[in-house]
Amino acid sequence: MSHTHVHESQDQLKAALDTLKQTGVRITPQRHAILEFLVESMTHPTADDIYKALEGKFPNMSVATVYNNLRVFREVGLVKELTYGDTSSRFDFVTTEHYHVICEECGKIVDFHYPGLDEVEQLAAHVTGFKISHHRMEVYGTCAECSQKDLH
Amino acid sequence: MSHTHVHESQDQLKAALDTLKQTGVRITPQRHAILEFLVESMTHPTADDIYKALEGKFPNMSVATVYNNLRVFREVGLVKELTYGDTSSRFDFVTTEHYHVICEECGKIVDFHYPGLDEVEQLAAHVTGFKISHHRMEVYGTCAECSQKDLH
DNA sequence: TTATTACTTTATAATCTTTATAAACAGTGT
DNA sequence: ACACTGTTTATAAAGATTATAAAGTAATAA
Numbered sequence: 001m002s003h004t005h006v007h008e009s010q011d012q013l014k015a016a017l018d019t020l021k022q023t024g025v026r027i028t029p030q031r032h033a034i035l036e037f038l039v040e041s042m043t044h045p046t047a048d049d050i051y052k053a054l055e056g057k058f059p060n061m062s063v064a065t066v067y068n069n070l071r072v073f074r075e076v077g078l079v080k081e082l083t084y085g086d087t088s089s090r091f092d093f094v095t096t097e098h099y100h101v102i103c104e105e106c107g108k109i110v111d112f113h114y115p116g117l118d119e120v121e122q123l124a125a126h127v128t129g130f131k132i133s134h135h136r137m138e139v140y141g142t143c144a145e146c147s148q149k150d151l152h
Numbered sequence: 153m154s155h156t157h158v159h160e161s162q163d164q165l166k167a168a169l170d171t172l173k174q175t176g177v178r179i180t181p182q183r184h185a186i187l188e189f190l191v192e193s194m195t196h197p198t199a200d201d202i203y204k205a206l207e208g209k210f211p212n213m214s215v216a217t218v219y220n221n222l223r224v225f226r227e228v229g230l231v232k233e234l235t236y237g238d239t240s241s242r243f244d245f246v247t248t249e250h251y252h253v254i255c256e257e258c259g260k261i262v263d264f265h266y267p268g269l270d271e272v273e274q275l276a277a278h279v280t281g282f283k284i285s286h287h288r289m290e291v292y293g294t295c296a297e298c299s300q301k302d303l304h
Numbered sequence: 305t306t307a308t309t310a311c312t313t314t315a316t317a318a319t320c321t322t323t324a325t326a327a328a329c330a331g332t333g334t
Numbered sequence: 335a336c337a338c339t340g341t342t343t344a345t346a347a348a349g350a351t352t353a354t355a356a357a358g359t360a361a362t363a364a
Contacts, residue, residue: 026331028341047321062343067322069341085235087351088321099272101280110280114272117289120251124291128253128262132293137269139276141284178360180312199350214314219351221312239322240350 012095013039016078023076030054030061031069035093038079044090044100044109084138103143105150112139164247165191168230175228182206182213183221187245190231196242196252196261236290255295257302264291 016035020027033054038045045053051066070091073079082090084102090109101110121132142150168187172179185206190197197205203218222243225231234242236254242261253262273284294302 026340028330030342060343062345063321064323064344065342081237083235083237085233099276101276101282101284103282104285110282112276112280114275117269117272120266120269120289121291123266124251124253124264125293128264129296130253130255130262130291130293131299132253132291133256134293135289135291137272137287137289139273139282139284139287141277141282141286144281147283178311180359182313212314214316215350216315216352217313 009040012093016093019076019078025072025076030058030065031072033057034066034069035073035078038073038091038093044082044092046088046090048088050091099137099139101139101141103146104140105142105146108143108145110143161192164245168245171228171230177224177228182210182217183224185209186218186221187225187230190225190243190245196234196244198240198242200240202243251289251291253291253293255298256292257294257298260295260297262295 013036016039017027017032020031025031034050037050037053041053043049047063047066047070050070051061051063054061054066070079070081073091074081078094080092080094082092082100084090086107096113097116098111098113101112102108103110117135117137121135124130124135125132165188168191169179169184172183177183186202189202189205193205195201199215199218199222202222203213203215206213206218222231222233225243226233230246232244232246234244234252236242238259248265249268250263250265253264254260255262269287269289273287276282276287277284
């Protein structure tokens with residue numbers, strides 16, 4: 001992990017904590033830890049992933065606390081909830097807009113930047129009469145590692 | 153409902169039954185009814201919607217049967233499973249490629265045709281090294297009816 | 305036809321994720 | 335110290351989906 005990356009994480013965490021302060025949400029040790037984990041984990045964890053990752057630091061923390069706080073974070077716009085085909089939601093710390101590419105074999109999720117598809121939203125609005133607020137897109141396929149494995 | 157529409161539904165159902173024959177999947181009364189419902193319903197029903205809709209015709213049908221057969225249909229490519237934020241999956245009979253526009257207030261789902269976003273898939277493949285198979289996109293907003301209601 | 309086999313449905317239980325509830329706890333201000 | 339509000343914990347409940355075993359049904363072969 002590069003130095004700039006570490007600094008970015010710290011800055012993002014600090015900015016997130018500021019957001020909480022400004023919106024009047026208390027910064028508890030659990031909330032701090034959940035946010036920290038979300039910012040630093042390059043994965044897109046489930047609520048249970050987070051719960052397990054923090055049970056060392058907070059042996060008494062309840063699963064409900066994880067869910068409660070993920071909801072709070074979502075409400076103030078700090079995290080996005082991703083609902084894919086698999087059973088449980090995944091949570092993504094919001095930085096810049098991006099899409100996801102998902103490996104259908106191993107489940108890996110890779111961030112993927114692409115200019116916003118404004119044109120699609122406009123056409124949708126025109127055709128359906130909806131007021132459009134946003135969209136989501138995921139691209140599915142097989143990652144390089146799994147493609148390699150499949151050869152053998 | 154126009155005459156052509158009825159014919160389309162019948163043709164689609166017949167084609168679906170053919171697919172089942174060709175793939176060696178038995179056509180049971182329950183499967184026939186579930187397929188028929190999926191083809192004719194303009195909605196995007198949940199497993200429970202289907203279960204409830206058919207309990208008149210099949211008072212003894214089990215929920216498991218609905219789930220089992222939706223999985224079978226999905227495996228042979230006749231239906232797509234849509235997983236949105238809400239609790240349960242929705243099932244969409246596969247006709248032509250299309251996207252969905254979803255009302256965030258009432259949950260209505262409207263089909264929306266747009267040329268395939270091949271370019272996005274190509275860029276994703278190039279940037280991530282994935283072999284891309286497909287993508288999904290949903291557009292979210294407020295439908296005309298709910299927009300009207302919001303004014304009052 | 306009969307026996308055998310594989311597939312399907314039913315009924316039910318189990319699992320898993322998420323939410324609800326109530327009691328205990330912690331921080332803030334009076 | 336006291337009251338007030340928000341938070342966490344522990345636990346139960348809800349809801350969706352899957353697993354299991356028994357019974358039923360269709361297809362096949364002897």
